[in-house]
Amino acid sequence: MVPLSHYLALSVILFIIGAAGFIFRRNIITVFMCIELMLNAVNLAFMAFSRFLGNLDGQIFVFFVIVVAAAEAAVGLAVIIALHRNRESLNIEDVDSMKM
């Protein structure tokens, strides 16, 4: 049986990849995918703990996260489409109109 630490190590690796991509990539779609990646890294950790501790709390959290992620994907993609229509660009550095 695969020990808990392996799952957690995988979860951390996935999260770091997601965070690094979120910070360093410039394409909005990629950034968006990185967010999903981080969420799923957390989901993995939840599931691993849930199995390890033998209760269902973690799995319930995972359902919530999936629901939120779905909603976020719907809203986020809509925002991205709107942005693309307005600016003809998917580069995140073009989205800085809040800057003084």
Next chain:
Amino acid sequence: MRPGGRDVSHDTFMKLEILLLLMVLPPLAGAALNGILGRRFSQATVSLIGCGAAGLSMVFALLSAWVYSQLPGLPEPFFHPYFTWIQAGTLHAEYAFYYDRLTLVMTLTVTVVAFLIHLYSRGYMEHEGGYYRFFTYMNLFLFMMLTLVTAANYPLMFVGWEGVGLCSYLLIGFYFKRKSASDAGKKAFIVTRIGDAGFTVGVALLFWTFHSLDFQTVFDRVAALRQGQFESELMAAGLLLFLGAVGKSAQLPLYVWLPDAMEGPTPVSALIHAATMVTAGVYLVARSSIIYAHAPSALAVVGAVGCLTAFYAATIALTQNDLKRMLAYSTISQLGYMFLGCGAGVFAAGIFHLMTHAFFKSLLFLAAGSVMHAMGGELDMRKMGGLRHKLKITHATFLIATLAISGVPMFSGFFSKDEILAGAYESWVGRPWLYWLGTATAGLTAFYMFRSVCLTFWGKSRVDPGTEHHLHESGSKMTVPLIVLAFFSVVAGYVSWPRAWHGSEAFDRFLEPVFAPATKALLETPYSHPVSLGPGALMGFSILAAAIGIGIALWWYLKSTEIPDQLAERYAEVYTILTHKYYVDEFYNWLIVRPLCIVSEKFLWRVVDVEVIDHIMVDGTGEETARVGDFLRRIQSGNIPSYAAWVLLGGVLWLLYIFTAHA
């Protein structure tokens, strides 16, 4: 309900407590009505409301006096609480009236004089503008004055005390477009404030010592003490209360506001600055007589200050050429007499002089107002003379009042002044020097008053030809009050026929119950001097002083009119000091006003206000916020990855904190 009233039928009490309210409240209603709606009313309506309120007050004051005198169980004071006004810890103050024979005398004097002056003002203020404003303030003043004299505890008395001060301020500055008038109002307000500070501290001290501010409770507790117990507390409280009286009644050294107060309309000078408000200090001392009786040193201060003020103000009045200012100094001097009476332990004589003075001094002022009216506002006596031909009634009434104030026998001032002087000489706490200085003052008073009569009404006319031909006697609205006051100025003294003439001094007997505890306590103090002159001799001296004063005045100002100028030349230094009123105003300016202005301008304004408050605090707050904001705004780059990096950094730091904290 106070003892003494217990066995009285409830009906009588009901009557008196309602009558007292009916006496106090009409002026307040009049002030409210005129103050709110007066602008739309005609002059006739305004004066009807104003005079009507004062008249109602007078009627109910008379009725209250009558009902009170019918009460069985006299001379117990009548006490009635209407509602609880302040309840804070052990401090309990009620809206309550305290009516005894002293209150009776005060309310009658105040309402009668006030009513007559209201009547006079109808004519005097006709062409002055601000007609409704004038009557509003006058009514409000009357309400406050009645509150002052009927209050049953120190806090309520203080309400009246401050209320009359406020009205005094408003009325001195009545012609507020004139800078000198508004300055005089401020001066009066600020100078009396110094005294009021003493009043409040004194009242607090009384509360601290006796745990009550109710007149009856405090007086009973003090009266139960042996002579010498609590003496330092009582002395401090007495002196502090007297400081309040000094401010309000314009005694040394706080008298400087009263001469300037003559900037107000003349009826105001007559009512507030001669007859009523300025005597509030005397009332306060007389009301608290038992406190002073247990602190003889404080009482000695009262007498000494009163006597010195009387003499000092009389010397200034000698050289004044402005009719109203001369009368103002005369008022200060006469108030000094009242304090001299109280300080000598003959409180009843002080109150007696308060009453007679209210009549003849308000008459003098009103007559001066009538002169002013005829002369088109001129007050300089050097530009008058010979007015008796044109202003017959004014002249006659002014002369009667002058005879009264000069202490000519058979006029009211003679009786009251004589009682004070006799008391100063022979009473238990009297001192001969008080008597001699007081008698000298009587001579000076007779001199300067007759000087003013000679300059104003007698002799040759020095009036401008332009003014001369429109000289006219005032209308009946003004002359009728003059005549009534002249009547009182003569007869008010007969209520107390002197002992020297085998009289009973009935007025003193009447007030005896009020001052009996104080008189009894004073008898326990050590007696200081032997009496060698009888009452007849004392009276002889004061008549002599008056006669000399009058004689010299007539000689110098009617017969040989060159003498005063020669004297002024020969003793130029003394004369200059007197005409400049001993340079006291200049001295106060130098000592207090100038430094205050300099500190205010150079430090409080330029440093504290401009630098500290404006620059550092107000502008500084804004500038500092902008600077911090300018720095923080750099975080808001608009670059989403940098936001994410900040979030990540925060998360990492937070985790580190958690791990280190739990490790």
